[in-house]
Amino acid sequence: MYTPDPEESISLFISLACISLMSVLFGRKTAGTKLSTVNYARGLVITLYLVSWAFSVVAAMLVQTNNFNPVSCTMSVYSCIILYACSKIFIYLFLMEKVYVVTAVGSTRFDFMLYRINLALLLPYLGIFSLMIIFRVSQLQPNGECKIGLLPPASVTLILYDIFISSWLTTLFIRPLLSSTSLLQGPSKGKLRDVARRTLMGSVIALCLSTANVFTLVLFKGHERGLICLASCTVDVTLNAMTIHWVTSRGGGSGNGNGRSGQQGYVDRSSMDRRPHGHSGAGTASFPSMTEKQVAPLESHISVTVESYVEQYHQQMSAGTSSSHSEHHF
CATH class of the missing domain: 1.10.8 (Helicase, Ruva Protein; domain 3)
Structure with a gap:
């Protein structure tokens, strides 16, 4: 009779916990929302929740079949690449939207030069995605363990790009917060400053989480146990989704004007x-x-x-x- 090892049990528990958590976040974000009222920014957030939830579901299924199963081993690395890449793209788009919200005045998104520059900076990710497909690793060991990951040409490129784009977007939030002539200044711009500060902190947290996750791929040189890789990627995308949820949630003492941070309006x-x-x-x-x-x-x-x-x-x-x-x- 097959008995799962501790790593498999922990990985499965992490996936199930993340599924539950993402379901709660999705329910809170979409409660009472009609499809016709979903704008672009909220659409990005909801899509990020769905991608993160889907990643957790796929990880839960693959964790249970990862040992002695070459199909599950191969699907593990593809799910990590595709769904993880999708979640990062939606996070980048969300941060770019926030940059537009707090910096653009009197212009549409595509008339705003900085927004177009930020979109252009996403194009290299297509090349990085190709590198991840080419330099992927999925191998079954003699003891039945699945080893997956990315070889250095892909993992190093990914971590350098992630650090660059996250640092760039973080800088775009720091500038208007420090500038005395930006849109965020003035006694009536408290909400905008709160959005900028929260998104700045969110981008820093997302950078730290993703850097730590991809660094493990570099450390293991593309031969990390599939269970551990799936669990770490699941935690990464879930914590990123939680960060975005916090960024788009009300701060204490603001909102409905009654001064109570815990009361909903x-x-x-x-x-x-x-x-x-x-x-x-x-x-x-x-x-x-x-x-x-x-x-x-x-x-x-x-x-x-x-x-x-x-x-x-x-x-x-x-x-x-x-x-x-x-x-x-x-």
């Missing part, structure tokens, strides 16, 4: 999403009325409130600029 998101300029007057922001339906808890959706505030600010700036140009023309 409610806000109607549907009237606060970005609208085309033609649907509202120039310089006029749209806010929910007291009679509109309350659909989303503020505690887990503060990012929507802040992003809507910034989007309205951008819209006002764009409308004001267009108005001044028209007056000058006539």
